[in-house]
Amino acid sequence: MRITDTNRTNRAAPKKVSKGRGEGDKFSVEQEKSTEQVRYAADVDSVGSVDALLALQSVEDPTLAKKKSVKRGHQLLDGLERLKTDLLVGRVSETRLQNMLKILKNAPTTDDPALKSVIDDIELRVQVELAKLDRL
Incomplete structure (x- = not known):
């Protein structure tokens, strides 16, 4: 939950109590x-x-950073699969290549060394494929 408006206050003004004259x-x-x-x-x-x-x-929530890294790894692997399909058909989509470059540049950091190693390997493979197509 994110608080966006910190200028709002819900404080009520103190109520004035009328002083009674009765016993x-x-x-x-x-x-x-x-x-x-x-x-x-x-x-x-x-x-x-x-x-x-x-x-x-x-x-920063450490589990959120890990989830972002995993999601990014899946996106890169999906992009490689689509690129393979495009190469088999004989026509590579320009938007697909631009999308892979954008995902490659937006790299979230993670503290998990095993996950970082896997993500680095996926990134290297994407960089090789994009270099083959003169996109890197």
Whole structure:
């Protein structure tokens, strides 16, 4: 979940309580002030929680980076399969080559050395095939 608009606040203004003149009033002025102070302190806590949420958003999720790398590897392998089919037919699609170049340039990073090794091998194969067609 991403927070996009941080300027909006949902704080309600403290309500003004009219002071009664009757003898049956149980609340004094000091108690009303303490209620307003507590309400103000709760508003400050909510601002702190928004700051914490924004700080959490800036941290990259390691599983998300791994998923992006796996998805990119699958896209490159699919592109190689389509390229093989195009070569068998005798006509290579220009848009397919441009798409493979775009995927090759947008490389997400991952901390998993085994996954990085596999992705590097796939990238090398794509670079070789694109170099054969004078696209790299």
